[in-house]
Amino acid sequence: MAASNTERGAGALAPPLLRRLAALLLFGVGAVHLYEYVLDHYHVIPIIGVLFAANVVISVVLGLALAAPPESLRLLGSSPVVRSLPLVGRAPHALVALAGIAFLLGTLVGLVISEQATFFGFHEYGYRTTVWLALGLESAAIVVLAAFVVLETRLRP
């Protein structure tokens, strides 16, 4: 019985840790895009520059929402629309995590397309360090967010 409680306790600790780790990874994604926007002069590139600026803002907003304590998302959780959603409706952080996964998948797909072909006419020249860093952070964030969603919804039957 004691062992079972301990396991349950350890399991309950995992979602908050994953949530905070995902927030850090999202901040990292935003930082890489900010670096390229400012220091690599991507701000001059039509459409792509705007997308990079939007990426920075969305990464920070999602990261802050994930890092925020559950009580601060009470407003989101009290929404009838959100509450009507199966499982994630009872866990607002999971909804933010799902939004994060969708956002990161879009970012990843855009990056891969621009490397292999062109994205809004833009071609990324080569897999340099910042590109690998972006790919790594985005992939890791997707995995962590997915794990968080699974655990969060399991622990809230």
Next chain:
Amino acid sequence: MAGCAFATNSRHPGRQRLSTATVPRLGRIVVDDKGRTLYLFAVDPPNRSTCFGACASVWPPATTQGRPGASGGVQPAMLTTLARTDGPRQLVYAGHPLYYYQADTGPGDTHGQGIVQFGASWFAITPQGQIQATGSAHGGVQH
């Protein structure tokens, strides 16, 4: 400014033909077959590009598939190409590898003239193969 607002793509250029055009403040310069301004990177050694990675993403090399053509005031004897590891062959004029600038979105745009990015200056090039140093996108040539 006419033309689409998409970024410049030099990955599938087809057979390129260079020409010349007269643009405000700069006079006669070398352009591509769509009238887009072409630039040289001041730190490139003759017939060799030093612009790769992020630099090439913002300043895409002007490339060609097949032997480039020349018209207008472009002197065919000055027009050659060099091999790149990251795409098609790059156009070279009077020993200067040529590039587009992503902020230019149509004929007559010269937003890259005289600016410093990636550690050195960028200039349009005259039909005589010289640096066009008479104007800058920011009001004066920067060195």
